[in-house]
Amino acid sequence: LVLRVIGVVRSGRANRADTPVQAALNRAEEAVLEVDPLYAEALDGLSGFDFAWLISWLGERGAPGPTPALRQVPFLLRREPREIGVFATRGPRRVNPLGLSLVQVVEVDGNRVRFAGVDLVDGTPIVDIKPYVSRFDRPDRDVRCGWLDGVEVPDGATPSSLDAAGPDSRPG
Amino acid sequence: LVLRVIGVVRSGRANRADTPVQAALNRAEEAVLEVDPLYAEALDGLSGFDFAWLISWLGERGAPGPTPALRQVPFLLRREPREIGVFATRGPRRVNPLGLSLVQVVEVDGNRVRFAGVDLVDGTPIVDIKPYVSRFDRPDRDVRCGWLDGVEVPDGATPSSLDAAGPDSRPG
Numbered sequence: 001l002v003l004r005v006i007g008v009v010r011s012g013r014a015n016r017a018d019t020p021v022q023a024a025l026n027r028a029e030e031a032v033l034e035v036d037p038l039y040a041e042a043l044d045g046l047s048g049f050d051f052a053w054l055i056s057w058l059g060e061r062g063a064p065g066p067t068p069a070l071r072q073v074p075f076l077l078r079r080e081p082r083e084i085g086v087f088a089t090r091g092p093r094r095v096n097p098l099g100l101s102l103v104q105v106v107e108v109d110g111n112r113v114r115f116a117g118v119d120l121v122d123g124t125p126i127v128d129i130k131p132y133v134s135r136f137d138r139p140d141r142d143v144r145c146g147w148l149d150g151v152e153v154p155d156g157a158t159p160s161s162l163d164a165a166g167p168d169s170r171p172g
Numbered sequence: 173l174v175l176r177v178i179g180v181v182r183s184g185r186a187n188r189a190d191t192p193v194q195a196a197l198n199r200a201e202e203a204v205l206e207v208d209p210l211y212a213e214a215l216d217g218l219s220g221f222d223f224a225w226l227i228s229w230l231g232e233r234g235a236p237g238p239t240p241a242l243r244q245v246p247f248l249l250r251r252e253p254r255e256i257g258v259f260a261t262r263g264p265r266r267v268n269p270l271g272l273s274l275v276q277v278v279e280v281d282g283n284r285v286r287f288a289g290v291d292l293v294d295g296t297p298i299v300d301i302k303p304y305v306s307r308f309d310r311p312d313r314d315v316r317c318g319w320l321d322g323v324e325v326p327d328g329a330t331p332s333s334l335d336a337a338g339p340d341s342r343p344g
């Protein structure tokens with residue numbers, strides 16, 4: 001299965017360690033998705049939606065590398081630490097390095113989508129954009145969210161801030 | 173960018189025309205995701221989540237085919253009809269044929285995930301599973317949903333039911 005790159009994110013974030021781990025934890029920051037002009041027409045109608053999903057590619061370009069560890073310690077569990085299967089985490093080192101970011105659509109101008117909610121580093125390739133549809137994308141009730149229900153999820157949390165918060169890095 | 177198939181859906185739906193267009197419109201029906209045993213370990217922890225995202229591959233296997241039309245009439249607008257850019261629709265004929273389905277996790281047993289909410293035909297390849305996390309995946313307010321705000325979205329709607337409802341198919 002071969003994917004095309006449909007656009008590239010232009011954000012103020014240069015490396016993943018200092019980039020918030022989820023768009024929802026960094027709602028105010030803005031960035032731009034530059035869609036390949038070849039596909040600009042496909043944005044028609046997107047500005048009517050307040051939110052959209054960006055499906056991103058978080059790995060190297062080209063053929064798949066080696067499979068990552070199937071159980072990993074999520075950034076948010078670095079304090080414990082506790083391993084979780086990667087299909088039960090939102091971490092970037094996955095069997096297929098796809099990211100799913102819920103962003104606020106601020107403005108669509110030609111092939112440029114300005115959005116708020118940044119968890120992607122500058123240059124991240126995007127492979128799909130889908131409108132957020134409440135009827136489709138929201139469970140009809142409050143739901144259990146597994147290991148995340150027991151974890152503090154601080155606004156703006158980045159891999160390095162979560163690492164620094166861990167017991168190992170405390171002085172003494 | 174090359175994707176691995178991580179599993180295959182086993183559902184009671186044989187063709188897309190008679191399959192509901194969104195999992196949310198078919199919440200009661202169940203199906204099974206058979207994960208490649210190679211990756212079964214990655215499911216560890218998923219059963220603690222009530223809902224999960226399935227990222228599916230809705231196209232042919234192999235190299236990308238020709239780019240589909242960038243503006244299309246969504247199934248739900250067949251009555252009008254009205255064309256919308258594919259990045260503002262959830263339709264399957266996209267630049268990259270990726271699907272995003274929100275399903276209820278019913279049971280995880282070894283490499284099998286039983287789920288409720290079926291919009292995928294039998295044999296659909298899955299390329300990623302992500303847990304649904306309310307904090308990450310829910311806008312913090314009611315949001316505009318573009319052209320979908322003005323459209324009736326009947327439970328169980330399939331491409332053929334929506335076609336049959338169109339003016340062109342009425343007798344006379």
